[in-house]
Amino acid sequence: MSEAGQSAASNRGMEQTRRGFVKTAGIALAGAAAIGLAGCAPSGSSDASVDATAEGTWDEEFDVIVVGGGIAGQAAALTVATEGNGATCLLIEKGSTPSGNSPFCKGDAIWTNDVPTFATYLKELAHGTTPDDVIDAYAEGLGWVFDWVIELGANKDEMSITEPATDPEGQNAEYHELENSYAFGYFAIGKSKDVEVKGPNHVQVFLEQAVAQRSDVVDYRTSTPLVDLVQDAETGAVTGVIAGEKNPKRIRAKRGVIMCLGGFEHNPEMMQNYLGQGAAVPAAGSMNTGDGHRICARLGADFWHMNNVAGFWMAGRDLENTSYTNPPIYKPAPKGFGITVGINGRRFYMDWDGYNVREKYPYLSDMTVHVGSRHGHMQFGGEWPHLPMPSKAWFVFDSEGLAQGAIPPSDDGSTPDSKGYAYAADTIEELAALMEVPVEELTTTVEQWNECCAKGKDVYFHRPESTLVPVQTPPFYAQLCAPSFLNTDGGPVRSAKGEILDYDGNPIPGLYSAGEFGSIWGHYYEGGGNVAECLVFGRISAQNALANTAE
Structure with missing residues (x-):
């Protein structure tokens, strides 16, 4: 879901490598607990005593079972409905409505009509973290995904469409320094x-409506969490699911189960274990708690990209850290109207870090000295890694910064402090006392910053001249900041056919994935790439599940 220009949370109230993940994942739940998956128990599992072995009696059966009602799950279900020649599909969703990232993203999807050329760019973005055949399958999907949604009934006249560029003059890439x-x-x-x-004003709405129109083939059930997968002890094949809140059912999948459960954004334990950011605040839905990660670990799935995420940046929060005071994805980046300091009162990074700060630079330009934030990747030592962020910081600005947009103005004319926003x-000394940071450190930091503004050059972190807004006109403000992000990418390893792979690189029979549940994005990320991935691998996984012979 993490798409360029995503607007999700503002509409909600502004409110280890691949082989090192868990060697004992398939042995016992205790092994999973030891590496941080214990916190992923799915809703409803505490009441479940249903046998997860293959010998039990089935309550129901379908050809394909899809787990997760976001963009990936809906795309998979629609594929069964439109390409399954009468195959039946069960689509289950944990929440009363989809509550991962899909409903809250902007909805942009990337596409191409030059698959070989664009595939070379994708491979550069991946930095070797995703096999070429998987990237090639994705790139090929980007060649048909636009036509596919039109075939499904999308109204082209009501779409926003940017045609694929054919030369560097039309480029709009986040990593324009990379070839193609x-x-x-x-x-x-x-x-x-x-x-x-x-018509529908979002891809999620469009897909849900399209699924509803095919209810004769797709049985879509909300408030139906996945409790476990059923695996044949002899063959290792996944033969069905156990699902439901109060009285879980054993439901057979004759051709396959497709896991579309998203990431682990709302599991602080996993966030700390794999990303070192247990205090980070996700910007979108609330139900991505890593349930499927634990379940697949028990089955022996290999894992990848557990340290990749669309973030982090230090986002403005209210003083109780319960809601955003600025939309978390906001242009122009409000952090350009002041400075960000840590609990020690010092600046500690290039603090003009609004999400998706995308400046125009020439194609193949040298980006080793430029600054900005590209889905949490920031220039550091001439490279663009994810930067670690502290659990707490402060955005400091003055009345002039407030007037320019440091915090959006209130409709009733109230000030940020009266609303609990800052x-x-x-005086800076009084502000430091309220922030509980060292007074001398903060006053020195502000003096240094104002000197940079006067001279027109940030000699410490090289912020652009256009963002050099001094902090000198009272009243002064301090806004609490917490590390924020869009989505995680880690999960089970996926093949080019959408199969979930075990530690030996072999497919777990009958088990597939799509979307951010083990996303292909393992290093850099191109905005619009996750929505496209949900659509592309939702279809690919369903097509390959349908290719299995129903027993």
Whole structure:
């Protein structure tokens, strides 16, 4: 889901390597608990005493079972409905409505009409973390995904469409310094700015409506969490699921189970273990708690990309750290109207870190000295790694910064401090006391910053001249900041056919995945790539499940 320009949370109230993940994952749940998966027990599992072996009696059966009602799951279910020649599909969703990242993303998907060229860019982004055949399968999907959604019934006239660029002059890539980065475009269902949109205004809404129109084939059940997978002890094949809140059912999948459960954004234990950011605040849905990760670990699945994430940046929060005071994805980046300091009162990074700070640079330009934030990747030592962020920081600005947009103005004219959005003080010394940071450190930091602004050059962290807004006119404000992010990418390893692989690189028979549940993105990420991945691998996985012979 983590898409360029994503607007999810603002609409919600502003409110180890591959082989080192867990060697004992398939042996026992205790092994999974030891590496941080114990916190992933799915909702409803505490009441479940249903036998997960293959010998039990089935309550129901379908050809394909899809777990997760986001974009990936809906795409998989639609594939069964439209390409399954009468095959039946059960689509189960943990929440009363989908509550992962899909409903909250902007909805942009990337696409291309030059698959070989764009595939070379994708391989550069991956830095060797994803096999070429998997990237090639994804790239091929980007060649048909636009036409596919039109075939499913999307109204082209109501779509926002950016045609794939054919030369560097039309490039809009996040990593424009990489070769062939220009060869793609974007589309978004129901986002046209030229006509009145009367149909679905988001890809998630469109897919849900399309599934509802095919209810004779797809049985879509909400409030039905996955409790466990059923695996044949002799063959290792996944033969069905155990699902449901109060009285879980054993449901047979004759051709396969497709896991579309998203990431582990709302599992602080996993966030700390794999990303070192247990205090991080996810910007979107609330139900991605890593349930499927634990279940697949017990079956012996290999894992990848557990340290990859669309983030982090230090986002403005209220003083109780319960909601965003700024939309977490916001342009222009409000952090350009002041400075960010740690609990020691010092700046500690390039603090103009609003999500998706995308400046225009020439194709193949040298980015080793530039700054910005590209889905949490920031220039550090000439490279663009994910930066570790502290659990707490402060955005410090003055009345002039407030007037320019450090915090969006209130409709009732109230000040940030009166709403609990920030501390306010007439002096930096008083502000430091409210923040509980060393007074001398903060006053020195502000003095150094103002000197940089006066000279037009940030000699410490090289922020662009356009962001050098001094902190000198009272009242002064301090806004609490917490590390924020869009989505995680880690999960079970996926083959080019969408199969979930074990530690020997072999497919676990009958088990597939799509979307952010073991995403292909293992290093850099191109905005719009996750929605496209949900669509592409939702279809690929369903097609390969359908290719299995029903027993």
